[in-house]
């Protein structure tokens with residue numbers, strides 16, 4: 001039988017609902033259950049693909065090419081189960097489908113309304129394809145009280161009545177702020193948030209309370225009494241040093257016991273959290289450290305690079321070192337010499353990005369890494385900028401540029417208009433839609449077996465996730481290879497460059513895909529393991 005856990009949030013946003021859901025999933029998994037995770041996003045965008053990363057954080061891309069919420073990244077990293085298009089839905093997508101049906105006449109003359117049509121569509125989505133799972137964890141984006149969230153709350157309320165008795169559990173994540181002048185953790189915001197939830201018909205079963213200290217027995221009793229939950233269902237979600245400690249801390253606070261107890265399931269036995277203990281221990285007690293510069297564009301909001309920073313942490317875990325990140329706005333290098341910023345660092349990473357702002361700064365960062373022999377990892381845009389750098393500095397093409405920034409005499413990076421997906425030819429026009437039209441999702445690549453990157457992967461056949469509209473222009477391959485920039489990986493049909501590397505450099509690799517999306521704490525991605533390894537080597541030289 002499939003059981004549903006609905007996770008909602010209250011009081012303030014950014015409490016880490018995604019992480020909380022992922023950590024609960026990990027603990028249930030550690031008890032041998034099969035867990036699926038899904039996310040309902042109330043905003044009106046069809047998907048987050050067109051949203052600025054500085055507003056919404058990173059866009060997480062799945063193997064099947066969906067641009068999804070970054071919480072799906074947490075889900076994958078914590079459960080090891082690849083997310084798919086079917087795990088995330090938004091109001092925009094629901095309305096898009098409903099309106100398409102209405103235009104086709106599928107509703108046979110009915111008046112289309114939020115209840116039942118929108119709520120039914122949400123319920124259908126939640127219930128679809130869950131047979132193989134013991135638990136389905138459904139996170140609702142936003143906070144209770146948001147107007148746009150109402151149809152989603154209504155849908156999960158209805159499910160509580162429609163699904164078999166005892167198969168739904170409502171978990172509400174709230175904040176207990178500590179007020180120094182009163183010397184107390186305050187329960188009132190949580191009481192209000194639960195009141196709001198109950199006013200739309202949902203009685204939470206479990207309260208997951210974010211706090212920075214122990215919840216005293218009195219406050220716990222008060223919360224239970226006023227929020228109408230059992231005292232044991234008031235679960236402390238204490239701030240922890242690393243996100244990989246969250247499953248352990250939930251276990252300690254009794255979250256899994258309470259969830260299983262709610263469903264009448266046996267919970268006497270301890271879950272096997274050994275691998276989480278190992279990870280937490282490695283993060284807590286590193287044997288060294290390295291410092292890596294991230295020369296990017298959205299450095300003001302760290303969530304814009306969520307998977308990236310996690311992948312670097314994983315790389316560190318695999319070598320038992322702490323990876324310190326130096327965030328640098330690429331634009332700074334357009335005004336100032338990069339040397340004082342980058343000297344003394346052990347690696348330079350230029351991540352994915354869009355648009356011209358900061359591009360010249362990234363090119364300067366790539367040049368610095370090449371000339372000073374500092375390990376460099378260029379991801380997507382970071383590979384494209386590294387190729388432009390080589391074209392300008394080594395291949396005698398001072399006009400080299402990307403057509404992403406306008407017309408150019410030397411289009412070393414150009415618009416991708418055709419490519420193969422399996423046996424299908426995908427086509428794009430220059431003036432096409434922006435949403436959902438990039439080369440998205442998992443594509444295979446063939447690596448040159450003699451290359452450094454093939455050595456790092458330990459194989460010549462790889463599959464990685466993509467999200468790009470532009471591509472390094474094969475017409476420049478020979479001229480660049482003659483200067484030592486090897487096109488070490490290409491698409492299986494040989495038409496699209498996938499990876500490049502500077503021959504003879506300790507570690508200078510550019511990849512057209514996003515390896516960070518597939519890195520996991522238990523299985524650090526080979527490129528991040530290799531990059532951090534090279535940074536450790538470099539740190540021995542300085």
Ligand code: GLN
Pocket residue numbers: 351352353354355379380381382404467468469470471
């Ligand atoms: N803007 C570049 C492109 O569309 C790079 C994209 C990226 O870094 N994800 O190709």
